[in-house]
Structure formats: structure tokens, C-alpha cells
Amino acid sequence: MFAFVLSLMICVSWLTQAQVSLTGEKFQPAKIYGEKTFKEGGKLQIKCSTFGAVNDSEEVFNYLCKNGIGIEMKKSRDRDVIFTIDGITKDFTGNYSCVYSEKEYDVKEARGQDFESIFITVNDSFIPAIITLPEISVKEGTDVDFKCTSSKLPDNDQNNNYAYLCKNGTVIQVNIWNTEKMEAIFTLKEVSKRDAGSYTCGLMADIQPIPKTRLHGINKASLHVTGWCRCHSERSTEHGAEARGGEHILYTDVTQNQPSRAVEWDDFSDNSEDDHGSNEDLYQVCEDV
Structure with missing residues (x-):
């Protein structure tokens, strides 16, 4: 009697498993193992x-699902x-x-709802700084x-945090915070x-690639670099512009349009009748250097 009951139980178990396939269920649950917290920009690893x-x-074909979808x-x-998934956000x-x-x-057909699961949190590893x-x-x-300043620090188990200076999205300097x-x-x-x-800066707990983050406002600054121009004096005549004193070269700030030192007007005399006693006939011609 006992042997008959045991055989019946095995048979029912086999039929139940077979029935799962006969019902057309595509996906069966698998066990899942892994850490529950990761850092942004790092590597996510999960074992199925x-x-x-x-x-x-x-x-068999193994599928990893997030929020029930493969x-x-x-x-x-x-x-x-x-x-394994690199560079997580x-x-x-x-x-x-x-x-x-x-x-x-x-892969998008896979469904993992109502099966064994773990909730994974990806913490901030990059903090945009002002x-x-x-x-x-x-x-x-x-x-x-x-x-660069910040009132918030990235999640960090170590003693140091690192500050990054980026130009047009590329890291150019790294300092200890x-x-x-x-x-x-x-x-x-x-x-x-x-x-x-365009410059930005931010904080990270480790030396690693910066995650793709769009920054603006107080987390972004534009640097403009101005040059100088070379100028020489010319006098306007009734027949047109006639260059005079071309050997007197000075440098002018292009943003202020003011000479960096006094101009030497050796070719003109304050007492000369040709001078007309007016600066309206004198002007400067500048070119970028």
C-alpha cells in the first residue's frame, strides 16, 4: 500500500511538471543571487x-529581468x-x-513577475558641484x-573623495576633495x-569613469579667453586714408580697444599747420595677433 501511494505521488508530480509545459508557459523561475547596493558608474553583477x-x-536560455521584464x-x-552590466546609472x-x-x-518577451526577486539600489557616486x-x-x-563647492558627498566607504574638473565633458584635472x-x-x-x-566639476568616491550626466546652471561655467591686436597709426586725407608712422607698433586689448602704452606721434607736431589741431584726422588700424 505504501509503495502504491509513493508511486502515485511521483506520477502526480511528473504530471504536474509536464502540465506546466503543456499549458504553454514559456518561462520558468530561476534562483537569483547578488549584492543589493551598487555605485553609479560601477559594475552590476547578478547570478541566476x-x-x-x-x-x-x-x-537552456537564461534571462535577467528588471521590474518583471527581460x-x-x-x-x-x-x-x-x-x-554583468558595466557603467550603471x-x-x-x-x-x-x-x-x-x-x-x-x-529577451523582451521574458517575464519575471511573481517570482523570487531582489531589489537593487544604485547609489550616487558622482555629485555635481557648484x-x-x-x-x-x-x-x-x-x-x-x-x-568647486558642494554640501553633499557621494556614498563612500573610504576616507577620500575625489574632485574632477571637466572641459567640454572631458576630465582634465583630478584633486583630492x-x-x-x-x-x-x-x-x-x-x-x-x-x-x-564649458567647464564642470563634481565629486566621486573612486577614481573611475564619470557617468554621463547633463549639467547646467550653477554646475556649469563658460570661460572666455581674449587675445591682443597689433595697431599702427594712420591719417585721413581728402584723397583717402594715407598710412603714417607705420613703424610705431603697439598692442591693444581687443575687449577694451585701448592702447597698452602711449602712442608716439613722431611724424606729427602739435604746432604743425597740417595737423589741424584735431584728432579727428588720426585713427588706428588693428589686426589680430
């Missing part, structure tokens, strides 16, 4: 396991499959689950200090017109 549910020699797929005979925060199928389906400049327009050859003053100072030496552009 079909151990005990599938024969060792059987090849996002990654791997075909494997291994019972433990690792899913805060958008990867959500509920994750694993499923598998005997046939291959489009960036300020003493002047937004400077002359070539001068030094420029960028000051001053936790006492809550700031970092970046200096560009003897700037040229090539240094003009």
Missing part, C-alpha cells in the same frame, strides 16, 4: 541559477550564469528576477582658478584661446 531545476547536460539573455549549459535601481526557457525567445570663476573673461597668459572646507581649487596656468570652453 537553475541548479536542481534542469538536468546538468541540458542547455533585459539580458544568455544561452548556457552551466547551472549558474553570471550577468541610477536608472538601474529596481526589482530583479531570473527566469529560463528551453527555447530561445526575444563651479565658480573670479572672471568669466580673461586675457591670454593669465592663470585661472576654478572653485578638501573635507574641511568642502571645496576643491583647480588652476589653469597661462591660459590660451584653446582653454576657452
